[in-house]
Amino acid sequence: MVDTQSFRLTGESRIRKIPLYNVNGQNIVYWSDIQQVFREVQHVENGEVTVTMMKDSHGRIIEPFRIEHCPNVVLEVFLSTTVKHVHVDSPMPITNPGFEGTVLHKLDGLHDQGDVTQRIAQEVWELAKQMNDRLILIQSKTEAILTQNYEMLEYTIPRLFIVLPEESTSWDPKTMLRTKFRLHFICECGEHTKASGSNIPHHLHLANHEGYVVNKPTEFFKKYGPFLTLMLEMIKVGTSIAGHVVPALASLKVVDILDSAQSTIDTVTSKVIEGVDYSLKYLEESRTLIQKSDGINADGNSMMWQQDLATYFAGVEGLEGVDLRQPGSYLSANSSDNLLGNLYRMTTKDGHVKWVCRHHYRAGYQEAHTQKLRDVVKLAGGVFDEQLGSIKVTLRSSIAAAEFNEALNKAKAGVYDLDITFRWDLSRTDLEAFEKALKMSSSIPI
Numbered sequence: 001m002v003d004t005q006s007f008r009l010t011g012e013s014r015i016r017k018i019p020l021y022n023v024n025g026q027n028i029v030y031w032s033d034i035q036q037v038f039r040e041v042q043h044v045e046n047g048e049v050t051v052t053m054m055k056d057s058h059g060r061i062i063e064p065f066r067i068e069h070c071p072n073v074v075l076e077v078f079l080s081t082t083v084k085h086v087h088v089d090s091p092m093p094i095t096n097p098g099f100e101g102t103v104l105h106k107l108d109g110l111h112d113q114g115d116v117t118q119r120i121a122q123e124v125w126e127l128a129k130q131m132n133d134r135l136i137l138i139q140s141k142t143e144a145i146l147t148q149n150y151e152m153l154e155y156t157i158p159r160l161f162i163v164l165p166e167e168s169t170s171w172d173p174k175t176m177l178r179t180k181f182r183l184h185f186i187c188e189c190g191e192h193t194k195a196s197g198s199n200i201p202h203h204l205h206l207a208n209h210e211g212y213v214v215n216k217p218t219e220f221f222k223k224y225g226p227f228l229t230l231m232l233e234m235i236k237v238g239t240s241i242a243g244h245v246v247p248a249l250a251s252l253k254v255v256d257i258l259d260s261a262q263s264t265i266d267t268v269t270s271k272v273i274e275g276v277d278y279s280l281k282y283l284e285e286s287r288t289l290i291q292k293s294d295g296i297n298a299d300g301n302s303m304m305w306q307q308d309l310a311t312y313f314a315g316v317e318g319l320e321g322v323d324l325r326q327p328g329s330y331l332s333a334n335s336s337d338n339l340l341g342n343l344y345r346m347t348t349k350d351g352h353v354k355w356v357c358r359h360h361y362r363a364g365y366q367e368a369h370t371q372k373l374r375d376v377v378k379l380a381g382g383v384f385d386e387q388l389g390s391i392k393v394t395l396r397s398s399i400a401a402a403e404f405n406e407a408l409n410k411a412k413a414g415v416y417d418l419d420i421t422f423r424w425d426l427s428r429t430d431l432e433a434f435e436k437a438l439k440m441s442s443s444i445p446i
Contacts, residue, residue, distance in 0.1 A: 002019050002020075003019070003020040003027065003069075004017035004018060004019055004020060005017070005018050005020055005029045005069055005070065005075065006073070006074040006075065007034065007037070007038070007044070007074065007075050007076075007077050008074050008075070008076055008077065009038065009076075009077050009079070010076045010077060010078050010079075015074055016037050016038075018033050018034060018037060019033070020069055023066075026068070026069075027068075027069035027071075028054065028066040028067065028068060028069060029066060029067050029068075029069060030064060030065070030066050031053070031064070031065035031066055031067065032064060032065070034067075034077070038077045038079060040079040040080050041077055041078070041079060041080070042078050042079055042080040042132075043078050044067065044075045044076065044077055044078070045075065045076045045078065046070050046073055046075055046076075047073075051067050051068070051070065051075060052067070053065050053066065053067060054066050054067060054068055135237075138229075138230055138233050138234075141230050142230050142231075142233070142234050145160075145227075145230065145231075157340065157355075158185040158186070158188070158207075158340065158341060158343050158355035159355070160185065160186035160188060160204070160231060160355075161183050161184060161185045161186060161228075161231065162183075162184055162186065162206075162228060162231045162232050162235060162276070162279065163181040163182065163183050163184070163214060163228055163232075163279055164181065164182055164184060164211065164271075164272065164275035164276065164278075164279055165179050165180065165181055165182075165275050165278050165279065166179075166180040166181060166182050166213070167180070168271050168274055168275070169278070171277075171278055171281050173285055176282055176285060179217075179278075179282065180213065180214070180217075181213075181214045181217060181279070182210070182211030182212060182213055182214065183211055183212045183214055183331055184206050184207065184209065184211040184341070185206075185207045185209065185340075185341035185343055185355070186204055186205065186206060186207065186231070186235075187204060187205050187206070187207055187343060187355070187356050187357040187360060188204065188354040188355055188356055189202045189203065189204065189205075189354075189356050189357070189360035190202055190203075190204070190354075192346075192348040192354060193346075193354075193356055193360040193361075202360065203246055203247050204234075204235075204246045205357075206235075206272070207341040207342050207343050207357055208342055208357060209341040209342040209343075211341075212331040212332060212341075213331065213332040214330055214331060214332075215330060215331060215332050216330045219330065220330040221282075221283065221286055225283055225286060225287065228279070228283060229280070229283050229284075232276055232279055232280050232283070233280070234246050235276055236276050236277075236280070340355075340387050340388075342357065342358070343355040343356060343357060343387070344356055344357070344358060344361040344386055344387050344389075345387065345388065345389050345416070346361055346389075347416075361386070369407070369410040369411040370386075370411045372407045372410065372411065373407040373408060373410075373411040375407075376403055376404050376407040377391055377393050377404075380393050380394060380395060380396075380400060380404070381393070381394065382394065388416075388417065389415050389416040389417060390415070390416065390417035390418070390419070391415055391417070391418050391419065391420075392419040392420075393419075393420055393421075394420070394421040394422075394423055395420060395421070395422055395423065395424075396423045396424060397424055398424065398426075398427070398430050401422070401430060401433070401434065402433065404437075405433055405434060405436075405437035406437075408437050409437050409440045418438075
């Protein structure tokens, strides 16, 4: 007897059974088989939960497309052309301010007419499909950004950031050009910062820093507008990609003020929530103005709109390290700050560089061993700059060198720049011990 997964078209009672395949010990249903039965299938739900495509360990959708078997349940199938299943009483969450106003206007029209006409229902469905396509596009581009990996030399400042208005203000397109913005970096914590027994949440969050004033907003938004739109949408809606988890703003605890003793990891101020919405509106309005100047009708059909949005986001995932170092030329910052935003550079076990907050930096690098390295460097009169990952120290005996080598090896901290002066007659054994310590360190290039 063939094992199957049960499906039912939403609104109907007839149940269809589709054969399962066992791949690497896991029962799955190929998406092409579902499409063969439900030709216009858009998505599948298990109760109120959408059944998503299966992903690999890096968060990438596995091809050919497939979903996981859900035993003893009937999955509900939704078609992309099923207008009669548009529920106007509880519209889907909308993250784009421009779309939100349009949909609400259409829904108001439904109530004014009393009965849901086919024409207006079709228009609402078109808008819903347009928004769904938009979210899919944003998700794919965000995944491309988060799965990029950089080496140390091309990654000298944090690469993930958003902008927020400097002061809370109501949205007004007439005064948008007078708005002052600040750039805020994002902590890149995730699976790579988790330590056994750690209770610290490991999801991407804004760095605990006041941010940097954007001095040249027009040029800055022209260059980084698409990237900022993706990052702001990611922060607002949330996502889970390639070992990175971003909780939706709505799921965080909202507080009026963050005091110095309060972590920003699982809390957010109403100012940030309002600021994210404002920045998205600003970027959307800027894009609309550019479209009009180029003769593009922003109210055109959904296919034209989708092509335009795809063009807008084209190449975002291709930003190289040199591009990610350029934001500093648009910002106002003290020379002593070095545009690090209270973030620390660390290297994952795969040799990739991430910039994380102090909480996650210490969680990622065993704190006890890192403290020992701090003490050894300090005792020798040296300097350990944890943000930049550099150590400068003078060692005056083989005993001091042995202690330093041991601490460096156990800490496996993010040390990328090592400046050591030896002030005694080194033996071959001393040099071999030092070479071994460097090789055993996971982060120091040799």
